[in-house]
Amino acid sequence: MRQIPSATVARLPAYVRALEALLADGCVTTSSDALADRSGTSPSLVRKDLSSLGSWGRRGVGYDTAHLREKLATVLGLTTQRRVVVVGVGHLGHALARYPGFADRGFTVVGLVDADPAVVGSVVAGLVVQPPERLGLLVERTAATIGIIATPAGPAQQVCDALVEAGVGGILTFAPRALRVPPEVDLRAVDVAAELAILAFHDRRRRHA
Amino acid sequence: MRQIPSATVARLPAYVRALEALLADGCVTTSSDALADRSGTSPSLVRKDLSSLGSWGRRGVGYDTAHLREKLATVLGLTTQRRVVVVGVGHLGHALARYPGFADRGFTVVGLVDADPAVVGSVVAGLVVQPPERLGLLVERTAATIGIIATPAGPAQQVCDALVEAGVGGILTFAPRALRVPPEVDLRAVDVAAELAILAFHDRRRRHA
DNA sequence: TAGATTGTTAATCGATTAACAATC
């Protein structure tokens, strides 16, 4: 199978969710139209995305909801447990450590790290918060493959370097700054303040001020 | 000035931050190279983005750091205060209500709403949490223009409809599902579980399993 | 002047849309 376009990969989680909602509604079979509707894309794009992964539909009939969900979950790698370490146990880190949406998808938070001595040693979501100098050991012992950065901007690059050094393959950062990783490490960034700034841009246009 | 490409708008917050970091480092003048470096893009793209907004650099010299920062902040609409209402005061809503990165950028959280009677009436970040039926009145009284949805997937579309009905112009959602808004309302979505799923996809490829 | 760096154009690349033949 050829390389899957990154825009397609980015839409797969929405398709998986749409399929689960359809299953819950008792739809045994579904169509590119219904999927587009529930995932916020277009029918054309749904068909193109799905056919780039394999031909799992039947012309004139549609897709088997449960079967397609399985296929997509497998492609995404959601069928294997992934171990996650969270660095930064402030409000956001707390929220992440307890987020139920992770366990559903095969993600287990196996370690927490914070630089604040007042936080180190406390128990959050059943885990004892570790100091930064234990990060390497923690990743090694838990065999975590994904790191989440929920620290302020200041220490974020240093934390990122430590995660890379410790050997994680993917990093999700919430820190409001650009991070540098070597090409073999996958970095995704969520930037809440930037999202609001983009909303402000349109808000400004609308209000002409 | 012609329509600004959405890809350009999405990069502007990173440029503003890069410029602030350069200012803090005492750089009076900067270049597309330095900006690309600090914002994680390419020099070509920096020049193209900036010149699509206006010609604010000097050939052979570069850009005036402070001046460019001002210009971009103005384009983004960060110079005016924007009032924000947060719906859903769980761990994430808490974290957002207290996020210091908002105030810095001219965003003020002016209202909190939650459906849980145990949460309604409590004080978070100096605000009394309101019940859902007060949402419309709250938006009206505070003249909020932006709504943040930090609820579970279940009630998210209903909350979204209520925010639209109440008259906000922009919505930022963290709920793990696709939302529908009328075309005149600007919707941005942050999907943490989807980001992890995308990391899982690459992780799977790497480990060949 | 010589070196640096922007602004802009042309070339490339990737993603989306539209249309329709294949086929259930």
Place this chain on the structure above:
DNA sequence: TAGATTGTTAATCGATTAACAATC
């Protein structure tokens, strides 16, 4: 058969990169 819906191609659109003339 007639109607429905996929899979796939071609056309369009938008975004990025590369190159370089303009100019400080």
